[in-house]
Amino acid sequence: MxxxxxxxxxxxxxxxxxxxxxxxxxxxxxxxxxKQFAKELPMAVWDEDRSFTSRTLTDMMEQNENIHFTATVFSNAEIEKLMKEGKIFGAVHFPKNMEADVKKNHQSNITLYTNGAYLVPAKLIYKGAAEIIIKGGLAVVLQKAVKQGMPAGEANMLVQPIKLNTTVLYNPDFxxxxxxxxxxxxxxxxxxxxxxxxxxxxxxxxxxxxxxxxxxxxxxxxxxxxxxxxxxxxxxxxxxxxxxxxxxxxxxxxxxxxxxxxxxxxxxxxxxxxxxxxxxxxxxxxxxxxxxxxxxxxxxxxxxxxxxxxxxxxxxxxxxxxxxxxxxxxxxxxxxxxxxxxxxxxxxxxxxxxxxxxxxxxxxxxxxxxxxxxxxxxxxx
The missing domain is CATH 1.10.357 (Tetracycline Repressor; domain 2)
Structure with a gap:
């Protein structure tokens, strides 16, 4: 030895x-x-609605630690170009008349773009943006119910009868x-x-x-x-x-x-x-x-x-x-x-x-x- x-x-x-x-x-x-965390991933916003609702959702997403809007675009081609150049990892598109459709009880589709070539950033962007968009949709329904005279507590139970609580163990901060x-x-x-x-x-x-x-x-x-x-x-x-x-x-x-x-x-x-x-x-x-x-x-x-x-x-x-x-x-x-x-x-x-x-x-x-x-x-x- x-x-x-x-x-x-x-x-x-x-x-x-x-x-x-x-x-x-x-x-x-x-x-x-x-750096420990992948934060403030660059994203683009394509806002064809230019309404109070689209601006509010954009501001809410900007507050998420995973998302940071760095570009404004006006077409699919611009989104693809910026992704190919590595300048953004994702984008969100608010369609025309989104707010008007919501007020008329018509469904409106928001499109979230992510770059699947980068799995982790794509999942983080999806997690942050989807959570906010879902909350935004529920807030609209809740607001309508309250305006129609339904008590806020009852309206909240109607909009979200089952609430999901998540607990991440052993590495909660990812x-x-x-x-x-x-x-x-x-x-x-x-x-x-x-x-x-x-x-x-x-x-x-x-x-x-x-x-x-x-x-x-x-x-x-x-x-x-x-x-x-x-x-x-x-x-x-x-x-x-x-x-x-x-x-x-x-x-x-x-x-x-x-x-x-x-x-x-x-x-x-x-x-x-x-x-x-x-x-x-x-x-x-x-x-x-x-x-x-x-x-x-x-x-x-x-x-x-x-x-x-x-x-x-x-x-x-x-x-x-x-x-x-x-x-x-x-x-x-x-x-x-x-x-x-x-x-x-x-x-x-x-x-x-x-x-x-x-x-x-x-x-x-x-x-x-x-x-x-x-x-x-x-x-x-």
Whole structure:
């Protein structure tokens, strides 16, 4: 273990992957979402009615934190042009005679344009604008009922007999930094640990240091356990950096979850190291196993279900997701970190990570012992 510690701090392949790149990426991810919220999204207004009602609805939408009117247009073509140029994310169209039609009890259609190429801004604009337009329509009906002599309370019950109250839990403000940064940081850790681990054994052959290693022990289990402990210690250094430095800097820290987070993180780290060491033990082609590790880890964030539910993916994508430690870590992380649940709620995810550990290290030990035996045989010849 001590020898592997020295190698980690002296070989660029290790210390760059494990100690230089991760902190840079952690802070990089944090600063990307420094604004935390997508607010004041630029929109255009196309007002053909030019009435008190259209102006009132426009003013009400402008008060919404998600919407900011930056342009006035007079046609569909202008809306499309501004969207193509990236100057607006949406627009609203008030048709001619809208107010007059409403007063005559005729239905009037307001058109809301959103840019579906940008899913999140489109949803935020729709949420803000639709809420106001619906309220505006209800207000018109309520006003008519009151003018006809109906008591205000009775009119309100008639207009809106069922009222919807919404409560958003665990990230009520839709804070992008609080939601995305922890996920991106932890998937980056998985990638770093696996990519570094695939080099653990092959670098001994690549750098002609096997004789030095075998003077300490010829037991593959001793060698693998020692190297695993050294890399596990490095993963704990990364945990300290994330939980006690990066998270507090970006106001993401939840001290009450640190212990549970640490347990789950340790299991993920061991699973990642196990996969890397297994690949390194199976093949002596360092370039090949590095490519396999990168191919295996790169899509982890997409397949994990963090941004799109896994159950909605094709079965083969769901299978791919299940053979990555990060998927199970993420399921547990959401429970323990975001929802602040007790450790027992992540028992299933911890068992799955233990299965990774229980499968990869014995396989790595078996294959590496064969390579040691072959190496010693070749040396004797």
């Amino acid at each position: 001590i020898r592997e510690w020295k190698r980690i701090f002296s070989i660029p392949n290790f210390y760059v992957i494990l100690l230089v790149i991760p902190p840079l990426i952690f802070f990089f991810y944090g600063f990307i979402y420094q 804070n992008y930094q609080r939601y995305l940064t922890p996920g991106l940081i932890t998937v980056g850790i998985q990638m770093a640990l696996i990519v570094a681990a695939v080099l653990i054994l092959n670098l001994e052959f690549n750098r002609n240091t096997m004789d030095e290693l075998l003077r300490i022990s010829t037991s593959s289990s001793q060698i693998i356990v020692g190297k695993m402990l050294a890399h596990l210690c490095i993963s704990w250094v990364l945990f300290v950096l994330v939980a006690w430095v990066v998270f507090p800097v970006f106001e993401l820290g939840k001290p009450q979850t640190d212990f549970n987070f640490f347990i789950l993180f340790t299991l993920m780290a061991l699973a990642c190291i196990g996969i890397g060491i297994m690949l390194s033990a199976i093949s002596n082609n360092m370039l090949f196993v590095t490519d396999v590790a990168l191919f295996f880890t790169s899509p982890a964030f997409v397949f994990s279900g963090f941004t799109f539910p896994r159950w909605a993916m094709p079965w083969y994508d769901q299978f791919y997701a299940k053979i990555m430690p990060y998927t199970h870590f993420l399921d547990g992380f959401i429970k323990l970190y975001f929802m602040e649940l007790p450790l027992v709620y992540a028992a299933d995810e911890m068992i799955k990570l233990l299965l990774f550990i229980g499968a990869t290290f014995p396989v790595a030990t078996l294959f590496f012992q064969k390579r040691i035996s072959q190496y010693l045989k070749n040396q004797q010849q």
